[in-house]
Amino acid sequence: MPKKNPRKVLCDCGKRFGDSQSRSQHIRDSPLHKQPVVAMAYTAAALGPVGEVEENQELTTSSAKGIESVGGLYTVKAMAGKGKGLVAITKIPKGTRILSEAPIFRVPRDNSNINSLERIVANEVERLNVDQQRSFFDLTNIYGNAHSRSLGIARTNVLPLGSNTSSGGLFLEASLINHSCRHNSQNTWNENISRLTVHALQDIKEGEEITITYLPTTPVYTERQRFLQEKFKFDCKCELCLLPRTERERSDTRLREIQAIDKAVGSYFWGGLEPEMALNLLHTMFLLFGEEGIWDGLIPRAYNDAYEIATENGDKLRARVFAQRTYDARRLIEGDDSPTTIKMKRAAEELSVETPQRLSGTEFENWLWMLKGALTS
Ligand SMILES: [Zn+2]
Ligand SMILES: [Zn+2]
Known part of the structure; x- marks a missing residue:
């Protein structure tokens, strides 16, 4: 009798078995396979509105456990042409924490050993409760038959836990x-509370879809399309990508200019630019943000650059203002409890020096960004 190839039978859920009998046994026993896929999708959709809880109150249904929101802000809806989505059921003011969610499991982001990753994911999925498994298998899988379904879903939906970490998390709601x-x-992954938070970058109207970016930066139209595809x-087919051609080209020009300034400001830190020029460029960048309608993480990043330029220059007056603005922007995007927000708050407090009170409005901005014709301090 020929020796059996060990672990050769792959189940749809990602687990491997020595032979098909063991797999059949597993399919009968595992809660993963209790319901056909169609029924799963139906049940998950029938769960109805989520997020309708008081702040910090723990949800009672197990599928929603670990998810909190600031009370009745959104509902999960089927969106034309793009599966499910989150839609605001009330006006959500800028800066609101819309969602705060713990990962149902963590996986390494290193994809070099796909077999090991497949095993890790299969084990994690097996450990989930029935409701969580239902929600998990309802998530999008863009990998088709390239992997087991579990791994495909995980690879499609895992979000990084911070920018410098090697692990990712699977979030049922944020996905x-x-x-x-x-x-x-x-x-944003908030290390202090071990949760992923989602904050409103601007006022969101009732009925408007809640959206995030999957792009690491916002490049021009053709590059965005290529990356996302x-x-x-x-x-x-977002509002930016659907702009009429001439408007889209204007937007592309601004985005290119923002990238060029970002690069030029980066060279300041290598001694390639005078502080005055660096601040002038950052000021131009903020004008472009305004024209382009950018409110995201680029704002605190640019203020933080200005803060570092002023600090390195021994310019405590400006450093104080930029630290405060970095803090304000971080707070809106990440909340008071995020490590970067707390760090900037301290930096601003340590620099509590007098700001030039005699200046206001445009005069103050001209002084701050060291624009030509501004009053010297
Ligand atoms: Zn299975
Ligand atoms: Zn787009």
């Missing part, structure tokens, strides 16, 4: 948030 290149919300297998 339902669709992309827009002109997103109205931003997701390559990584996420969809053609973006």
